[in-house]
Amino acid sequence: MAKTVLVLLGTKKGVFILESDESRRSWALSGPFCETWPIQHAIGDPATGAIYAGGGSEWFGPAVWKSLDRGRTWTHSRAGLTYESGVAPIKTVWSLALHDRSLYVGVEPAGLFRSEDAGATFEHLDGLQKNPTRPEWSPGGAGLILHSIVVDRADARQIWVGISAAGVFHSADGGASWEPRNSGTRCDFLPEDQRYPVFGQCVHSLVQAPGSPRLYQQNHCGMYRSDDGGRVWESIEAGLPSSFGFPAATHPRDPDMLYLVPLNGDSKGRYMPDAQTAVWRTRSGGESWQAMREGLPQDGAFFGVLRQALATDSLDKAGVYFGTSSGSVFASRDEGETWSCIAQHLPVISSVETLVLDEATGAS
Numbered sequence: 001m002a003k004t005v006l007v008l009l010g011t012k013k014g015v016f017i018l019e020s021d022e023s024r025r026s027w028a029l030s031g032p033f034c035e036t037w038p039i040q041h042a043i044g045d046p047a048t049g050a051i052y053a054g055g056g057s058e059w060f061g062p063a064v065w066k067s068l069d070r071g072r073t074w075t076h077s078r079a080g081l082t083y084e085s086g087v088a089p090i091k092t093v094w095s096l097a098l099h100d101r102s103l104y105v106g107v108e109p110a111g112l113f114r115s116e117d118a119g120a121t122f123e124h125l126d127g128l129q130k131n132p133t134r135p136e137w138s139p140g141g142a143g144l145i146l147h148s149i150v151v152d153r154a155d156a157r158q159i160w161v162g163i164s165a166a167g168v169f170h171s172a173d174g175g176a177s178w179e180p181r182n183s184g185t186r187c188d189f190l191p192e193d194q195r196y197p198v199f200g201q202c203v204h205s206l207v208q209a210p211g212s213p214r215l216y217q218q219n220h221c222g223m224y225r226s227d228d229g230g231r232v233w234e235s236i237e238a239g240l241p242s243s244f245g246f247p248a249a250t251h252p253r254d255p256d257m258l259y260l261v262p263l264n265g266d267s268k269g270r271y272m273p274d275a276q277t278a279v280w281r282t283r284s285g286g287e288s289w290q291a292m293r294e295g296l297p298q299d300g301a302f303f304g305v306l307r308q309a310l311a312t313d314s315l316d317k318a319g320v321y322f323g324t325s326s327g328s329v330f331a332s333r334d335e336g337e338t339w340s341c342i343a344q345h346l347p348v349i350s351s352v353e354t355l356v357l358d359e360a361t362g363a364s
Helices: none
Strands: 003-011 014-021 028-033 039-044 051-057 061-067 075-077 092-099 102-108 111-115 145-151 159-164 167-171 203-208 215-219 222-226 245-250 258-262 279-282 290-292 310-312 320-323 329-332 340-343 349-358
Touching: 003 051, 003 329, 014 039, 014 051, 014 340, 061 092, 061 102, 092 145, 111 145, 145 203, 159 203, 167 203, 215 245, 245 310, 258 310, 320 349
Parallel strands: 039 092, 039 349, 203 245, 310 349
Antiparallel strands: 003 014, 003 039, 003 349, 014 028, 039 051, 051 061, 051 092, 061 075, 092 102, 102 111, 102 145, 145 159, 159 167, 203 215, 215 222, 245 258, 258 279, 279 290, 310 320, 320 329, 329 340
């Protein structure tokens, strides 16, 4: 049955959508949507075909946008997206995640919300705010943001979040209570005798391997894997050109395959190492790495890739996509072996996600 592939782009000036058939040889661009609001993250619901986009600013306030017709029309809501009186107000929505009928929302200042009515209203899961470590959390360079949400595919009570710069936290009861899970991840920016604290790590991205409890984490200070739900993290950065980067994306079916886009360092410009573009792939859970470069710019690549701007699709030969701080989108139809530029001159790209739709039903 024919399929349509959508690449959903959250940008500093709204959502853009790239559309192709399953050959993924040519792409049509539409947008900007969401009234050109700053959008941090846009995702698609594989069950319904709905598209959600989270963003806002101190001027607009936070909101989650929704489209049921591939971006032609949109509604948005902020009902319930607020903290209690006396707490610093929410500036923006930073991250979205879907699990069955639940839509999870991460915000700045760091907190977690959930919608059970497809984004019409939101409930604050206030266990994070009640965590005893909360008064000591410090913001990262982008603020105190909850940017990664992982809900276990088999058990919705198991939730992990990544917070800059507080670290990884885990809930075993659907968000009612939380504990830090950062053992083994270091803080190179702290004095040597304090580099492995219980919390305070600057996690950049957190993803779960398919069909597995394994987690991968790109950190400000290294790349890590955990095979026990984040209780212990193991460094897997050996063989990479840098210990610093933002995004991570898993293969849709292979738990040992992971994609990264390392940058040249946190204080050296945060661009491609040697200004040569590469996506790094492991087929061994991080035991070894390979630079995938064919078709990517190998001269003058002084751009970065932000923490949510790398994704894979679900087709049999998985596609891989990333967006840059200079507004270009690169795509691979063959799991990273070869690449082409499918869009350019867009605003700064904050996020890249995919949605594969079955043409008969409009859903994947």
